[in-house]
Amino acid sequence: MIEGEYLQDILDQPHALENTLAGLGTSKSLQQLVDRLKDGKFHRVVLTGMGSSFHALHPLNLDLISHGFTALMVETSELVHYKNHFFTPKTLIIAVSQSGQSAEIVRLIEMNAKRSAVIAVTNTEESALAQYANAVLLTQSGREFSVSCKTYVTALMALKWLGDVLCERDLRYSGRELKHAAPAVAAYLADWNDYVGNLVSKLNDIRHLFLVGRGPSLAAVGTGALIVKEADHFHAEGMSSAAFRHGPLEMSGPETFVLVFSGDTRTRALNRRLVDDIQQQGGCAELLGEDASTECFRLGEHGAAVRPIVEILPVQMITLALAACAGREPGRFELATKVTTTE
Amino acid sequence: MIEGEYLQDILDQPHALENTLAGLGTSKSLQQLVDRLKDGKFHRVVLTGMGSSFHALHPLNLDLISHGFTALMVETSELVHYKNHFFTPKTLIIAVSQSGQSAEIVRLIEMNAKRSAVIAVTNTEESALAQYANAVLLTQSGREFSVSCKTYVTALMALKWLGDVLCERDLRYSGRELKHAAPAVAAYLADWNDYVGNLVSKLNDIRHLFLVGRGPSLAAVGTGALIVKEADHFHAEGMSSAAFRHGPLEMSGPETFVLVFSGDTRTRALNRRLVDDIQQQGGCAELLGEDASTECFRLGEHGAAVRPIVEILPVQMITLALAACAGREPGRFELATKVTTTE
Known part of the structure; x- marks a missing residue:
């Protein structure tokens, strides 16, 4: 087979997962949103993204529903053009975008106009999305060549962590669970x-x-x-x-x-x-x-x-x-x- | 081309639409659910189905969201196994199934156990789903050979009507709008x-x-x-x-x-x-x-x-x-x- 930069990205996934786990934490701004969620201030949690960033939201969506929240997944393109009634203070948005600046994310920032609180999960700290969001969880995948691989698995990790934060689970336990990810991936890729x-x-x-x-x-x-x-x-x-x-x-x-x-x-x-x-x-x-x-x-x-x-x-x-x-x-x-x- | 019963079903669509429109109406049971919805008793409307019955729900989903409701689409298979926390009195379920007795519908009836109110849209009046539901809208497609065509377009019609009922629009106007459907389909199929x-x-x-x-x-x-x-x-x-x-x-x-x-x-x-x-x-x-x-x-x-x-x-x-x-x-x-x- 012809080896290239995509293969290098695949093999770099354990490293990206380790770095991401090391950087995960909570923040005062995130904790404020958790408190508002617990107090029933949000009537729904809208999980949004495009492509692999959208699909990565499935486990968190199920987790939030099982915890009793009204959570739903919407492609960002559909959210901004056809479901923008969701842009109210009663909606909590969780937006995933590795670049933090795709066309749909730019539109979301413009259409939402700060009405709904936004938690961003992104690989790009200086992106439009990270700057705009009320709270940010960063993945630490470094540069990715083309097809999503490192950014996808690290987004899954950050979203699992976020689920534990939103459902107020013990984050020491979350950390111990997620520590298995990098070695499991490395063992498979060997x-x-x-x-x-x-x-x-x-x-x-x-x-x-x-x-x-x-x-x-x-x-x-x-x-x-x-x-x-x-x-x-x-x-x-x-x-x-x-x-x-x-x-x-x-x-x-x-x-x-x-x-x-x-x-x-x-x-x-x-x-x-x-x-x-x-x-x-x-x-x-x-x-x-x-x-x-x-x-x-x-x-x-x-x-x-x-x-x-x-x-x-x-x-x-x-x-x-x-x-x-x-x-x-x-x-x-x-x-x-x-x-x-x-x- | 080899003509067969599927082609006959396609050509029969105007007739199925006319019959369906003639049979659409409201009922006391449906009106009670509309009242509960308006009074904020339902925190979410879950729209569910499988295959073409699932896809047919998109226009109604958008309609309900634009009207201010928290509506979401869920495949019935996912609803029964992974999202069954939605089975509470605070959920209104709209379930579409032409047969009214596919494997997932049978499971839904069993798992929901009358907790959430259910509005059924089905082509089969005597089906398990129609018997179980709190309110029923019937499509009148007659027998369909294999691939969904008549049952799909008539489901779209019934769901548009249902949207107008749930959003309390003037049903005389809905009837006038939907009268265009059969002739439009006939004109195309000519x-x-x-x-x-x-x-x-x-x-x-x-x-x-x-x-x-x-x-x-x-x-x-x-x-x-x-x-x-x-x-x-x-x-x-x-x-x-x-x-x-x-x-x-x-x-x-x-x-x-x-x-x-x-x-x-x-x-x-x-x-x-x-x-x-x-x-x-x-x-x-x-x-x-x-x-x-x-x-x-x-x-x-x-x-x-x-x-x-x-x-x-x-x-x-x-x-x-x-x-x-x-x-x-x-x-x-x-x-x-x-x-x-x-x-």
């Missing part, structure tokens, strides 16, 4: 070269890829489908396992590979049954998770804080393998730009 | 054979289809991508125009066709610019809407009640054309089932 080699033979005759999962796995499912498209110009689509059953199942066959994320224990049995059903109908499907039969799809048992972070790694391997199949350098953009500055 | 013929030559060398739009067009964008996959075993993906810019744009090229829904006036200029940008980069993109250059993508100017209904029609033509390209009967299922009874 064998990256073998994984890519094995995947090249597995994926060589595949034309369509579906990534499906449930609950917190929707983060990796959505981000994974996005990075395959942008890194490889290869059509991958992400959706919930249940949505896949409601129609797209018809596309099963030898040219369509369905990677089913085992995920959270609550719905593992349903996800496993989907793999079985597709295989019995003559389609290609494999499980990604603790019981995966293929080594590069096998992940250890991880807690809820770390699982979403490691779940994306096999998809990163797929992006490398598909590029090798096509003789391309993965992640070198031809049309797209690192920061999307057009709405 | 030329279906020419459209399909023209699309066959346009789509013959295409391998990937993206349907993109914003706001209320997300209904047709999502449903369209779903029905192409199930009717044709062809990979189509739907997303917001903005999400397409954030990465998938990289897939633009001669084998990828991007159909951009012009949609609501608020974001038409942005959608048109996306078409121009893709074309300038050597990709294939066309506009669907009032200014479309291709006849089968051209829609008249319609009000907000009717536009989502007519927006799906060109995609139905695409499903017919792709089947003709492949020598298949469109919409004859090989693996999927009309009612998804497995979670």
Whole structure:
């Protein structure tokens, strides 16, 4: 395969996670928002972003709902043009953007006009978003070449931390949980070269890829489908396992590979049954998770804080393998730009 | 092309819309929920469904948000397993299901256990969902062969009516607006054979289809991508125009066709610019809407009640054309089932 800067970013993820964890904390401004949230001053929490920054919000969204808050995810583009009634003092906005200055974020700053309080999660301290927000959590990924990898996993980490802050959990425990992330990622990446080699033979005759999962796995499912498209110009689509059953199942066959994320224990049995059903109908499907039969799809048992972070790694391997199949350098953009500055 | 029962369902849509409109009304049970909503008894309105029944909820979701309610869309599968904290008396659920008895609906009935009030929109009066719900709006589509078409457009109609009921608008005006739907659909479908013929030559060398739009067009964008996959075993993906810019744009090229829904006036200029940008980069993109250059993508100017209904029609033509390209009967299922009874 053709090695390049995207591969370097992938291998740099443990380092980015360590740096990010070291920098996480609380602030007086964040604590004030936590108090207002606890006192019922906010009627809803709107979680917003675009691309992988949007998909990264799934675990936090579920966490806040389970804690009793009315939380919802909205793409920033839809928020600013079609849901701007949410811009009131009764809304708490959590906005994720690695650059902190994409077209939609600039529009959000202008449209919201300080009505709703904003918590920013960004990789760029001096960005428009960081300057504007009422409170900021910084990821420490350094520069990223093109496709989101370091900034995505560190955003997941910062958002898990933020969930613990907003739900007023013991942050010493959060810190101990998140300490497992960097070593888990490093352990997986140690064998990256073998994984890519094995995947090249597995994926060589595949034309369509579906990534499906449930609950917190929707983060990796959505981000994974996005990075395959942008890194490889290869059509991958992400959706919930249940949505896949409601129609797209018809596309099963030898040219369509369905990677089913085992995920959270609550719905593992349903996800496993989907793999079985597709295989019995003559389609290609494999499980990604603790019981995966293929080594590069096998992940250890991880807690809820770390699982979403490691779940994306096999998809990163797929992006490398598909590029090798096509003789391309993965992640070198031809049309797209690192920061999307057009709405 | 091979004509079959799916085509008959498509051509029967004006009739289904007329029947549905004739049957729409209010009821005492529905009015009680409207009163509770107005009095602030519900803290959130959760709109839920699967597949095309889920996507059909976009226009109502935006309508309720613009009216000041906290409305959000959740796939039923995710609601029952990961967001069941929403099952409280402070939640109003609007559940759409043509059969009223898919696996997820059965689970919702069991998990909610009458905690949240439920308004059902269904095509099946005797279904588990209709029996269970606090209030029911029935669509009158008759039997549908496989791919959702009649049930989808009539669900859009019923949901527009429901929005007017919930927002306490004058229902005489709603009726007058919705009267335009059946004739508009009939006028478009009069030329279906020419459209399909023209699309066959346009789509013959295409391998990937993206349907993109914003706001209320997300209904047709999502449903369209779903029905192409199930009717044709062809990979189509739907997303917001903005999400397409954030990465998938990289897939633009001669084998990828991007159909951009012009949609609501608020974001038409942005959608048109996306078409121009893709074309300038050597990709294939066309506009669907009032200014479309291709006849089968051209829609008249319609009000907000009717536009989502007519927006799906060109995609139905695409499903017919792709089947003709492949020598298949469109919409004859090989693996999927009309009612998804497995979670």
